Amino acid sequence: MVEQRRVTLPEHTVEIVSDSGEGAQTAGQIFGSLSARMGNGIWMVEIIPAEIEPPSRSSAGASGNRIRIGTEPVNNMGDLANVVVAFNDQVPYSRIDVGAYGRGTLLFLECKWATDPDESIRAAYAKAMTDFQSHGLIVREIPMEEECLKLVPDARRGKNIWVLGLLCGLYERDIEIARMLVTRRFSPKGEAVTQDNLDLLQAGFEWARAHLQESFHIPVQQHQEPMVVMDGNMALGLGAMAAGIEVCSMYPITPATSVTHFLASVFESVGGFVHQAEDEIAAIHFALGASYAGKTALTVTSGPGLALKMEALGMAVMAEIPLVVVDVQRGGPATGLPTRVEQSDLLAALYGSPGDVPKIVMAPASIEECFHFMVTARKLAETFRGPVMVLSDANLATGAQIFPRPKVSEDWLSPPVDVLPWEEGVAPFAWDPETGLSQRPVPGQESGEYVLTGLAHSERSRIAYESATNQRGAEARSRKLATFAQSLKPPLIHGDEEGELLVIGWGSTRGAINEAVRRVRRDGAKVSNIQLRFLSPLQPGLKDIFARFDRVMTVEINYSDAAETSNGHRRYAQLAWLLRAHTLCEIDCWSRVPGIPLAPGVIEKELRRRLHMG
Amino acid sequence: MVEQRRVTLPEHTVEIVSDSGEGAQTAGQIFGSLSARMGNGIWMVEIIPAEIEPPSRSSAGASGNRIRIGTEPVNNMGDLANVVVAFNDQVPYSRIDVGAYGRGTLLFLECKWATDPDESIRAAYAKAMTDFQSHGLIVREIPMEEECLKLVPDARRGKNIWVLGLLCGLYERDIEIARMLVTRRFSPKGEAVTQDNLDLLQAGFEWARAHLQESFHIPVQQHQEPMVVMDGNMALGLGAMAAGIEVCSMYPITPATSVTHFLASVFESVGGFVHQAEDEIAAIHFALGASYAGKTALTVTSGPGLALKMEALGMAVMAEIPLVVVDVQRGGPATGLPTRVEQSDLLAALYGSPGDVPKIVMAPASIEECFHFMVTARKLAETFRGPVMVLSDANLATGAQIFPRPKVSEDWLSPPVDVLPWEEGVAPFAWDPETGLSQRPVPGQESGEYVLTGLAHSERSRIAYESATNQRGAEARSRKLATFAQSLKPPLIHGDEEGELLVIGWGSTRGAINEAVRRVRRDGAKVSNIQLRFLSPLQPGLKDIFARFDRVMTVEINYSDAAETSNGHRRYAQLAWLLRAHTLCEIDCWSRVPGIPLAPGVIEKELRRRLHMG
Amino acid sequence: MMYGLQDEVFEEAVPRCLTLKDYEGGVPRWCPGCGDLPVLTALQRVCRDEQLPPEKTVVVSGIGCSSRLPHYMKTYGYHGLHGRALPVACGIRSRRPDLHIFVATGDGDCCAIGTAHWVHAIRYNMKMTIMLMDNNIYGLTKKQTSPTTARGIASNTHRGGNMLPALDPIAVTLGIANASFVAQTVDWIAPHLHATLLAAQRHPGLAFVRILQRCPHYMPDHFDLLQRDHSRVLLMTHADGIEAGAAVRKLLENQTEHDPANLAEARVLAETPDKVPIGLFYRNESAVRYDAYAQRGLALSASEKIVAIEKVLDRYQLQDIQ
Amino acid sequence: MMYGLQDEVFEEAVPRCLTLKDYEGGVPRWCPGCGDLPVLTALQRVCRDEQLPPEKTVVVSGIGCSSRLPHYMKTYGYHGLHGRALPVACGIRSRRPDLHIFVATGDGDCCAIGTAHWVHAIRYNMKMTIMLMDNNIYGLTKKQTSPTTARGIASNTHRGGNMLPALDPIAVTLGIANASFVAQTVDWIAPHLHATLLAAQRHPGLAFVRILQRCPHYMPDHFDLLQRDHSRVLLMTHADGIEAGAAVRKLLENQTEHDPANLAEARVLAETPDKVPIGLFYRNESAVRYDAYAQRGLALSASEKIVAIEKVLDRYQLQDIQ
Ligand SMILES: Cc1ncc(C[n+]2csc(CCOP(=O)(O)OP(=O)(O)O)c2C)c(N)n1
């Protein structure tokens, strides 16, 4: 047993990568929740292979998890990994390509390939060792398979938990919690499998303590309140339950589907159900039907599915039917990058339906907000009688984070269907001239009978083609947004109230932008940032805020032309475009479509470039 | 026979209105083409009832035609009608409501209702006479039915042609041409019917000469070249034929369907065919298939159908498949005002598909442009390898106008499918780094085999999830628009190059805006206007033009909040919004959704208000 | 009266007696002679016969002449988008067992743009009545070929005549798993139409009724022969079938005894050459009901829900293991 | 060889001899044991047998594991949107009689989101082969219930098991007017699969082939019983049917003679309880071909077109009467 050097650190970023099917994701997930349960802040991101069944030992096949652990709360995936455990010498390549590993990254590498009977594999391994070193990685070869084979006959089905044990040793994790989590995970597979994995866990743990030169200590903070850990899609699902939504109508589509997988497993306990429709169009119309009948419903989708819902969204606005629509954004256009993050559905969410279709669009910036925004969305949909869109993305969907356990309240649940008679004489669209608001009768209410229609209609919901009636209906629908906007507050500024540069983001990028801004501020830069939660209507006061900065720019995960190359025909990032129209301020942008979250370091680099900070 | 006073006029606006089914539309159409054939400029607009089978003698049932005739070319429907022929006393009401009749309008009214056996009808008639007079109309009662019954047993099926005869007398039309047109129209119904109608025509003509106090003379100009007359939807269909398009794939939807009705009647003569698909989604994918196989295809739709095509449009952009998409805009959102005009699909055309979906969007401003834009669109779709959207609207669709007969050329036709082998080694997406352009292999070309995909892909069309490849593809797609933009010219300014106010329009409003601007300019106002033909990419030089005017505003047929009522949350008209983002200039707007075209007088009034011209 | 009445009717202090007037909404605006009108009348009669409370009745439709029907009823209505009536109706049904749901749709609405929803709604078998008003043409948009337009018939999109044989909505429906009530009738034999809709409303599941419907405006004379020559109609009779009364039995002498439990025979009958069979092709009361699944847990109270949510939260809480 | 070869093959100076290699594209990336692979192999064999020029062959698909197939062919391919393979294929066919078109689709792609296109493509009957790879599950999106999932089977969206009976794609297809070739086979009996696809390619119209396909990843053991116990498979035999060879006839002792002209019997067979019939259910070579309609006028020259356009313009010209 070597004497271990104990290094205390504020945070560390760990990756486990393997061929797909070797279980690196499971190990990573357990390591993440274990760390969260111990009290560390965490952020967890899946590393998803590019292919459904990639060949083994290939760069395209890298599958696993990145876990960033800190003493403080963590809200993004970070930059370079500090520690990587790789199951073969090929999977790290794709991660190096995207800038995930570099100078100083400590790579624990399965060494069995060095002595593989296949000469080409041996050669590849040797080459990789050189390549990794030239990239500045510090490689430590470890005999994963060899050690596992001491306990189980098939190492491919056990390595991951051994590696988990290794990391527990390296990071001084509480092995009892780890045992509990491993037991939970494997008990459905029977006692024997569970025991094997507990043994592997222990073996990895002990091997680390016996062979590694250092251990990393990341102190934990004591939480003042109960905390939960989950990914963004679970948070959306739980939020829907807490909002009292009973119908989730969907058609499977990555990366939104897991919201509904989650609901399918727990929704029944609150009397809810998931309707898997024949397509996305049916899904949204089913939800509209349920909502018309008094049960505000939810539909969940991603880009291609959202496209198919555009006509129905227009219907929901025109006939003022409450509806919550979740769009978990992925890479576009068309099938695009189905498993990857992007933020390029913003303009489609706002303007996708032909005709004038004002609706509320909001974007949670954290996993905690994924939960709470659902409760808000349901309430807004009913109050403002129309669809409310919640734009999440693949980064929030699969990331995991800890946050205070929500204090669920009965008030959050939608009220039961109104069965009292409707007040005779009150029109089903008695638009208030000021606010555009009106109350709706629900089937079952006596004297409330009316025929909802997607045609232009009068207050009594009669088909009406007169100019004045059509103008009046359009006005009421628009007025509702203006009314809602009155209740919004200006966004909080992270940093000083004025300065040289203001960075604006929306959605999942908040953590990374905050961190990048914090870093350059530390070097004296006069940079602040804001993260917009409401995209339609926009929060008030933006123009005033922008005026206090020399320059304003957005950072987004969508496409924009570089300013240099565009000859007066620059394609702007989507939020930038929106804010330009809204404020007429010169708003610049920096955006990319890499199919991965923007790391804080990448943003930082761009900020330094713009601020000539060299 | 009275001595007729001959009044010479530069132009006049005539309406024929009846219950739906009484043939006012037929009479109006013949009167319009007759006038055009004589050499007058004309603009013809259908008056469409609000109901499919409205009750008789109802305001909602007004059906007919408005024909504006002039010595000069006419490009909009004008303001107050000068002469109206009404088949009963109720149909004029809805026209008065929309401001079509007023002080000085000469109303020829069927007088038989005055002596109707039904007392309530007599009373209604009497009331109408008073109402009309109080609105300033000059009423002349005429015994339509009585006169017709002298010739035919069922006056309901003959009145319209008698009225046509009356108008021929009133406007000194060439009765020989009228006879020819009537014969053409009725000959399919047999000789007897034709003869009856010729007799009615003659009778109306003679009655006018015998009983009317004046005749109107609108001099004609001699055309220097052959002229044609047709409505906008025919022009779109003919343009498609002249472009060499062979496949028109559609699903019926008002007001787009008549493009395809027209094509269905003549397309076969150029070897083309109309595919009526099971829905709009199938329609566009069928077109994409035909285009992928080398035959650039067309799909035609209106708002709700456009909504359903959003996903496929993303596919066409992503996989770079040429396609011409015609959207004949109607009132929205949802089913909205299916037969009425609106210009509110602009933002959906630009941003409707999730993801970044750059595409060319153009809007013809006249019926002549409907024809020529189709030829351009097909060519652009192929050159820039993607979808090109042509935004027409219900006003152009059913309006009729004369314009020079196009000189169709073989160059306009799409070339035959390339059968030569593909140059080995050239990738199917060999994106030029500067222009984004590339050439596509077509099935049948040896060595060109590739798999087109809507997923992110490399130059070789291989599915690729790497960051750099995705960024590069997005860049190429955007670059194509910038490349195309280089070849566009700044819009022509109608009026002075600088001034107090610049009015911007797009699409069918050109004629009305031009006329309104001309009128206020006559009174010394420093107003000019431009009409944008390209909405994506926008034509160059806009910012420079705007800078030369004190104020800039758009006039559009879509919804916007009034500036006064919106508390910093103003919803802008769609082009105004676009131009604000594009130029950062303070661009105001005035827009309405009346379901009818904007009359020049309505625009003029608003311009005077803004210019404090009282 | 067994199926039509819901509990709440009995709860009323003063029992209502609903008349036809109570179901009459706006003045119907179809063309003179349009077959949609007799369908409306039959539906109103069914509502009256079954004493369906208007506030508990919802008529859902898509877009088309036929889809205007809800506007002429004095009940709740949902006049939605073209082709989408069925998912809306299923969504309403999913959480409202107390409502009576009728769907008015056309051959374009149901068998063209709505095809997918039609096939799957049959499969879901949620309690409702579908009235497919099949005039073999697109009426509202002015005469285009529909999937049920016969071969050879000319329309504005097929000037030389439709080249494809007509889709038979009954044959397709009979091929769909879990179909539970499939019937056919015509708009011009009022007692049969009424009896069919009544049986449909009483059926404990989804009842699919295809109604041959006259469109005098765009298809004048189209059903004339069928209407005049009764030998072209084949009346399906059976103790478990639809009983339209003696007058109908007398009028239509061409009859065949058909057990609606016999699916194979139903399929053969559906394609009877040169004859139009009317009556009940198929009924299976034990077909699985998706609404039964969807409606589980309807009665949970707010506090029960909170308890359940807390339980789920517990699973994700960090401290639960310490 | 009669149907497979097009004129242009004969025009070549040096006749090509195409081998399997000529049809092999990218390395297939399905899970080990996935039934999509044998389908790919069978398709490549059919292309080779028929000597289809790769440049004249197009494989169209939607989205799903099965829809990845075009990437593994060295022909032209169109990997389109989820559910939309059929309209794309019909569009291609509409103006290209010279191409050989195959459609790769899955049970979600074809029978859920693609339902409308499926029903109507059968009706259009344009020459192409549809390969429905039916694994009774959504594979690519990780195990959700599909319309063909049997009742009781659990998935990620139905944890307690699917409550609806499975839709039978064969039964539905047999209910669609103008169906012209309807067959069923399984991925694991290679000679039968190959013979079926070959017959499909030679059929002068749309051939619909449902292939029961194993998904070991999400449905392990699902077809095991069927695969092991040959008595559960019912081989349809007939002189006009699909001849898969003596080995298959020997392997599958459960056989039934079925004349593919007999639609009523086909429908009964499709629902054989406890057995899976394979072979040809139905063939009608004289079904109307929509592509024949769509392809009229293909040979018109540019100048003929100009003349025709001028003629139309003449009608709208003002001066023509003076
Ligand atoms: C998405 C969409 N596509 C097309 C239309 C236009 N449209 C309205 S009704 C209709 C078809 C009507 O035919 P059918 O369903 O048979 O009803 P009918 O009028 O004959 O009763 C069409 C194509 C529409 N409103 N929405």
Ligand SMILES: Cc1ncc(C[n+]2csc(CCOP(=O)(O)OP(=O)(O)O)c2C)c(N)n1
């Ligand atoms: C519009 C749209 N909706 C949903 C999806 C997600 N999606 C991709 S494949 C698929 C279903 C796959 O099942 P199936 O068609 O049976 O093919 P398999 O993978 O089983 O071969 C779904 C729902 C999508 N890509 N596009």
Ligand code: SF4
């Ligand atoms: S067009 Fe036909 S279906 Fe429509 S209302 Fe008139 S008759 Fe009835």
Ligand code: SF4
């Ligand atoms: S998931 Fe199933 S269908 Fe998809 S590749 Fe794997 S085995 Fe085949």
Ligand SMILES: [Mg+2]
């Ligand atoms: Mg119809």
Ligand SMILES: [Mg+2]
């Ligand atoms: Mg499948």
